[in-house]
Amino acid sequence: MTKEQHLQRLRDDPLYVILGEALSCGRTNVQTAADVLAAGVRIIQYREKHKTWREKYAEAKEIRRLCRKYDATFIMNDAVDLAVACKADGIHVGQDDAPVSFVRQWAGPQMLIGVSTHTEEEMTEAVRDGADYVGLGPFYPTQSKRDVHAPVTPKVRQFALQLSIPVVAIGGIGKANIGALYAEGFRSFAMISAVVGQVQIAAAVQALRQAVAVD
Ligand SMILES: Cc1ncc(COP(=O)(O)OP(=O)(O)O)c(N)n1
Ligand SMILES: Cc1nc(C(=O)O)sc1CCOP(=O)(O)O
Ligand SMILES: [Mg+2]
Numbered sequence: 001m002t003k004e005q006h007l008q009r010l011r012d013d014p015l016y017v018i019l020g021e022a023l024s025c026g027r028t029n030v031q032t033a034a035d036v037l038a039a040g041v042r043i044i045q046y047r048e049k050h051k052t053w054r055e056k057y058a059e060a061k062e063i064r065r066l067c068r069k070y071d072a073t074f075i076m077n078d079a080v081d082l083a084v085a086c087k088a089d090g091i092h093v094g095q096d097d098a099p100v101s102f103v104r105q106w107a108g109p110q111m112l113i114g115v116s117t118h119t120e121e122e123m124t125e126a127v128r129d130g131a132d133y134v135g136l137g138p139f140y141p142t143q144s145k146r147d148v149h150a151p152v153t154p155k156v157r158q159f160a161l162q163l164s165i166p167v168v169a170i171g172g173i174g175k176a177n178i179g180a181l182y183a184e185g186f187r188s189f190a191m192i193s194a195v196v197g198q199v200q201i202a203a204a205v206q207a208l209r210q211a212v213a214v215d
Helices: 003-012 029-038 053-069 080-085 100-107 120-129 154-160 178-184 201-211
Strands: 015-019 043-046 073-077 090-093 112-117 133-136 167-170 188-191
Touching: 003 073, 003 112, 015 029, 015 201, 029 043, 029 053, 029 201, 043 053, 053 073, 053 080, 073 112, 080 090, 080 100, 090 100, 100 112, 100 120, 112 120, 120 133, 120 154, 133 154, 178 201
Parallel strands: 015 043, 015 188, 043 073, 073 090, 090 112, 112 133, 133 167, 167 188
Antiparallel strands: none
């Protein structure tokens, strides 16, 4: 798939699932990725904070292989070198990770670059620097990450809805609130606990899709 096709998917497909082994009900990342893909999810981010580079590389390569089989979009969290090494479709960087200009230089024009944002200024900067999409959050309290920012304000949410690039909402999103965010205008939702933290992944994915289904 081309970069434009991956970007189109970010606009069209609401479910963006983030992997993390510690939050996966005892499953490995590879097993979780297989279940998530089999359930129909087509955007996956590999986010692993407590493994060595080699462990992450080995896992990421395997998950990348699975993603290819399903024609899914594979995004690496934080590490540009790993993204390049395992031929990821995209890299997601935070405000403390490498800046977009460096990431673009290292990863090349075809790599999708996502940037975490929390304010209007950060979103403006991400667009100006050439990010392909922004993550915006947290929308709700989350148990999956420590020291997150305060929840995004209504003013920031309004600003995000006018942005020229896709906005991926994140933080405490699940079947109870995803429909309201969709009604507000958001179209892409990154989730950890609502999918990989569930024992029945297929049922969880189906419930999320139903919650954003429009007739
Ligand atoms: C889609 C998406 N949005 C935001 C984040 C958070 O990234 P970051 O701020 O770099 O924090 P860590 O995930 O690295 O802890 C994300 N990963 N994905
Ligand atoms: C990784 C991450 N980043 C956030 C941010 O606000 O930038 S919130 C978050 C955790 C998302 O996990 P869950 O879907 O389980 O709440
Ligand atoms: Mg990061």
